[in-house]
Amino acid sequence: MQLKLLPLGTSSAIPNSTRCQSSLALLLPSTTTLLFDCGESTQRQLHRFRTSIKRTRIHKIFITHLHGDHIFGLCPLLLNIIEGNGGLVGATDPRLAGTTEKQKKRKETEPDVEIFGPVGIRAFVRANLRGTYAVLDGWIRINELHPAPSPDGTLPDPAHDVYVRELPGRNILPTHDSCWTDILTTPEYTVSAGPIVHSCPSVGYVIQLAPQKQTIPPxxxxxxxxxxxxxxxxxxxxxxxxxxxxxxxxxxxxxxxxxxxxxxxxxxxxxxxxxxxxxxRGRKITILGDTCDPSPLTEIARGSDVLVHEATNAFLPDLDTSLKATDTYEVIEHRTISRGHSTPEMAGRFAARIELGQTGGLEDDEEKGVLVLNHFSSRYEDDMADGEDGRSMKVMTAIRECAVKAWKEAVEKEGREWKGRVECARDGVEVVVK
Structure with a gap:
């Protein structure tokens, strides 16, 4: 049963002519779709790639952090999924009265869309919906990941100041080593989360699929x-x-x-x-937000079969004309870390650290772990931006090779055999995992 990752936006900070801002869909074998981050063009991308993904299958959205390139598309997408619009706000609006055909079929305890994210995501969504006079034709629920209670030991009341058609969410506190384990459990999968280091609070998510029956040998x-x-x-x-x-x-x-x-x-x-x-055992997928150090969630990510890791900047002396004569890999890495980001080598080393693909979750013996690089600087265009033999293809191939080399060296240094695959994410191009 195949697992698919569909990048909807793979650029960092600002879009370029071939990459939109951050958003990634995880398509599970059951056709359930989990969405991670929601840059401003996510809704447009869903229309472009509707043969691969349908908006009506998105009921869970996970936000990694509150930088605009990861969340500015969230409220427009909510209105798309739940068929909300501006309009009358009063007793005459059937959406507020709960009398639309869609509302009659759903229970008020069951949200159409449930959101998970860092502290502040609740205020962001409410302010956007109120500020645009949006009225939803269904229900939302917003859950916040709190690192700790307030100094006085309290947590905000999720039911206070709820928006129209909002069900009170949860304030989720860490359960183990500063991580939030089992924040969502379904018969098909379990989601946990952990803090990672960035220029603002950022989160990585770990999805563990449920155990499956073994295939009967011929x-x-x-x-x-x-x-x-x-x-x-x-x-x-x-x-x-x-x-x-x-x-x-x-x-x-x-x-x-x-x-x-x-x-x-x-x-x-x-x-x-x-x-x-x-x-x-079911496959394990780790999807990170922006980070220069994801080590705080190492333990809950250990043994993953798939890792999505940012690779914002790379040292490509033969290809990157923006480099200075004094630039070295160490200079680029230091500059990248100072901005809260990673290089492809850092991604490769973290893949080794969490023993990516070393627990036998993938069926193909030739493929032990899949590392998906994501969130590229806007100066790196899509592989095919200027053809198969163009400069963009050479740049992205070199970025991939940087991660392969670092991952392989780290694995072999520990006396283990390296078998893996590295993919550079491309907008609208599925990454298939057996």
Missing amino acids: TYKDTLLEFSDHFKSVGIKQPLSLLRDVQAGWEPREDVPKEVVSEEGIHLPNGRVLPRLGMK
Whole structure:
């Protein structure tokens, strides 16, 4: 079952002719879509790439920090998803009365869109909606990640000053090592979060997919067919129906003799047993906001299969004409860190630090971990901006190679074998993870 990342905006600070501001959609196998950040052009990008993603499937939005290039598209998108507009604000407006057809079908305890973000996201959304006289045709809920209570031990009341069609959210406090674990739990996935270092409070999110049943090996089918006559002789009319009895969650069936299927698996006439298949752990995805040091969430991100890490600036002496004669990698890294950002080498080293892809979550033995570089300086245009052999392709290839080299060296230094993939995010180009 494939997992897909769809970058909607991959530029830092300001857009350029080929990259929009920050936004990333995570498309889960069930078609559930989680949205991370919402730069000003997110709504436009959703229309451009509507064959890959539908706005009606976005019910959870996660904001990493409150810089404008990550949130200025949030309220317009809310109005798009929930079909809100300006208009009458009073008893005559059916949206306020809760009498529209859509509202009648939904419960007031169930938000159409739920938002998670740092302290301040609640005030930002409310101010934008009030300032534009927006009226929603559904419900929102806003949850804030608080590093600690106020000095007097209190937290703001989420129900105070709620906006029209807003359900009170949660004030979420750290649960372990300054991280917010299990801020959202569903049957399909669990989301945790952790603080990362930037020029303002910034957050990274860790998504753990639920365990899944293992795929039945083809040899199981072949074996059952080989002993088909035996199984029919003991009352199993369709021997291949026994395949369900090796999956996780097995329960005895009255029409299957205990001598044929037990807790161990399927018993063959030659004395062998086709063993029962256990559950395999779900994939783990870490998506970081802007950062020059994501180490505070190292432990909750450890063992991820996918890491999305910013790579705002790179040292490319043969390609970057903006470099000064005195610039070295160390100078560029220091300058980048001073602004709260990272280089591709820093991303590669963090991938090694969290043991990206080292826990066997991906099925392809040739691919152990996927590092997705994101949030590029606006001077770096899309790979294909000037063709396959153009300068932009050479620049992005070099940025990718910087991360590969740093990640590989760090892994091999620890005596481990490096098997991974590095992708440079491109607006509208899916990154597929097996």
